[in-house]
Amino acid sequence: MDAETMKMLAAGLCMGLGAIGPGIGIGILAMGAMQALGRNPEARGPIMTNMILGIAFAEAVAIYALVVAVVLIFVA
Amino acid sequence: MPKKGCLGCSFPVVIGVLVVLLALTVISLLSGALGSSFFGDLGLPNWLSVGAPHVQLPAEGIFHIGDFTVTNTLLASWLSIIVLVVLAWAVTHRIRLIPSRLQSLIELALEWMLNLCQDVAGEKNGRRFFPIVTTIFLFVLMNAWLSLVPGFGSILITGAEGEPIYLLRGANTDINMPLALALISFIFVEYLGIRSHGGLGYMKKFIRVGQFSRGVGQLFRGKLRAGFGRLFNGAIDIFVGALEALSELVRVLSFTFRLFGNMTGGEILILMMIFLAPWILAIPFYGLELLVGLVQAIIFGGLTLVFATVAVAHHEEESA
Numbered sequence: 001m002d003a004e005t006m007k008m009l010a011a012g013l014c015m016g017l018g019a020i021g022p023g024i025g026i027g028i029l030a031m032g033a034m035q036a037l038g039r040n041p042e043a044r045g046p047i048m049t050n051m052i053l054g055i056a057f058a059e060a061v062a063i064y065a066l067v068v069a070v071v072l073i074f075v076a
Numbered sequence: 077m078p079k080k081g082c083l084g085c086s087f088p089v090v091i092g093v094l095v096v097l098l099a100l101t102v103i104s105l106l107s108g109a110l111g112s113s114f115f116g117d118l119g120l121p122n123w124l125s126v127g128a129p130h131v132q133l134p135a136e137g138i139f140h141i142g143d144f145t146v147t148n149t150l151l152a153s154w155l156s157i158i159v160l161v162v163l164a165w166a167v168t169h170r171i172r173l174i175p176s177r178l179q180s181l182i183e184l185a186l187e188w189m190l191n192l193c194q195d196v197a198g199e200k201n202g203r204r205f206f207p208i209v210t211t212i213f214l215f216v217l218m219n220a221w222l223s224l225v226p227g228f229g230s231i232l233i234t235g236a237e238g239e240p241i242y243l244l245r246g247a248n249t250d251i252n253m254p255l256a257l258a259l260i261s262f263i264f265v266e267y268l269g270i271r272s273h274g275g276l277g278y279m280k281k282f283i284r285v286g287q288f289s290r291g292v293g294q295l296f297r298g299k300l301r302a303g304f305g306r307l308f309n310g311a312i313d314i315f316v317g318a319l320e321a322l323s324e325l326v327r328v329l330s331f332t333f334r335l336f337g338n339m340t341g342g343e344i345l346i347l348m349m350i351f352l353a354p355w356i357l358a359i360p361f362y363g364l365e366l367l368v369g370l371v372q373a374i375i376f377g378g379l380t381l382v383f384a385t386v387a388v389a390h391h392e393e394e395s396a
Contacts, residue, residue, distance in 0.1 A: 056375040060330065063337030070344065074131050 018065020025058040054062040090274035102355045126354050129347035133340070136241040138233070148242055152228075156247065170355040189213060192378065197385040205384050212257060213377035219247040219341060220369030224362060241242035248339035248372075251332065258331035261380040263323075271386035280389075282321040284313040302312055303339035329385065331376065338372050 032050040038042060100253075107124040135147035167182045173275030175183060189210045222228060223246030231243040247253045247346035269278045282347050290309025342365045349357040 052371065053375070053378065056334075056371055060334040060337075063341060064333055066341045067333055067337040070131070070340065071133070075133055 007072050009071040009076060014072065015065055015069040018063050018068075022058045022062035025061075026055050029054045029058060085290035095337045097382050104353045104355040104357070107123070107349055108357070110353050124354075126351050129351050131344055131347065133251070135252075136235060138155065138241075138243065143322070147250065148245040149247045149253065152222065153253060154221060155244065156215065156222050160214060160218055160223065167234055184208065189377075192199070196378070196381050196387075199387060200393035203269075205381055208260075209377045209381045209384075212261065212380060213373050216248065216335065217369060217373035218375065218378050219253070221366065222246070223249075223343070224365055243255060245342045246339060246343060249334055249343050254332045254339075255328075257376065258328045261331060261376075261383075262328050264380065265383045265387050266324075268384050272388045282324075285310070286315045299330070300352040331379070335372055335376060338368055342368055 029051060033047055036047050040047075103124070106115065108121050109128075127217060135149040137147050138151060139146055163182070167179050171179065190202070190206055193209055194208045197205055198201065202346035217292065222245075223380040228244055228246075232240045233243050241287030266278075269281075271280075287306055291303050291308075291310045293303075294306055297303075342361075346358055346361050346365060349361050
């Protein structure tokens with residue numbers, strides 16, 4: 001298998017596997033936020049703000065995987 | 077008889093707009109890569125076809141000032157600085173007690189930011205952190221949103237080797253700009269911590285040899301069991317301190333790559349969508365980019381705020 005094929009394969013695997021964790025994490029975060037919202041609809045402001053903050057943290061890990069995949073395809 | 081219509085426009089206008097939208101959708105589906113893979117070469121005019129996106133991570137230089145290369149991302153960041161300064165001047169050069177419309181809009185944004193700072197950091201500290209946090213927020217936001225304005229990415233000039241390069245490119249997509257902002261945020265947080273705790277006091281958070289040395293002292297005094305227990309806890313404490321120091325340093329990297337990755341990923345995504353089906357497929361992703369730009373700006377400023385609050389907070393010393 002030559003280097004070009006290997007790089008494509010690596011980039012695909014990198015982004016694919018790297019998105020599993022953050023996907024599950026964001027789902028759990030949103031589930032917690034929905035439950036909290038269901039119990040206390042009046043606290044919508046703080047709940048949504050903190051949920052967005054937590055989601056951005058979890059998403060950052062997926063973005064690290066994206067950066068590695070992009071570097072594999074376009075730079076390496 | 078009231079004018080019948082939809083969304084405030086008369087029926088002919090609505091039908092006209094719908095027809096134009098449908099035509100644009102069909103043309104874009106046919107002329108992009110999707111269309112050419114389904115229908116083959118339809119012989120559409122040359123100006124309708126979009127070339128495959130050529131992504132280049134380092135920024136391209138435009139001109140040189142002496143030895144210093146001015147890249148297109150630097151030009152874009154100068155543009156956003158100019159826009160912010162002109163906006164600030166326009167709002168404040170005739171500032172009134174009963175605000176004009178632009179002034180009340182900017183006051184809305186700034187007051188929201190001040191409330192966020194004071195909610196997270198408390199009254200006094202919130203006011204103290206407000207300038208840097210809001211500057212970071214506005215700069216990142218303006219960089220991200222200016223690159224979505226139509227016409228921003230369309231100005232092409234010929235580079236040194238004759239290849240076409242873009243005159244302007246979103247400043248957040250150059251890794252140097254998020255790195256610079258992350259370093260500024262890091263220095264800001266460390267400076268605040270050192271100023272409020274004293275140099276040695278702040279270092280004590282990372283170099284925690286207190287318990288370890290107390291354990292050694294107890295061993296020398298003959299209390300073996302208590303000494304070993306405290307030695308063990310002291311070793312864990314030293315490890316935790318080193319881990320805290322490491323996480324402070326990794327913060328710089330995490331800030332950089334979060335902003336850079338989000339912005340570059342968004343730009344590549346829009347380029348790919350424009351390549352697939354030029355107009356129709358890019359529109360939802362433009363909306364996504366607007367949202368992502370705003371969220372990333374809030375995240376950068378908000379995280380700086382949170383880390384500064386943690387650095388200034390006086391921890392209660394746990395008595396062993």
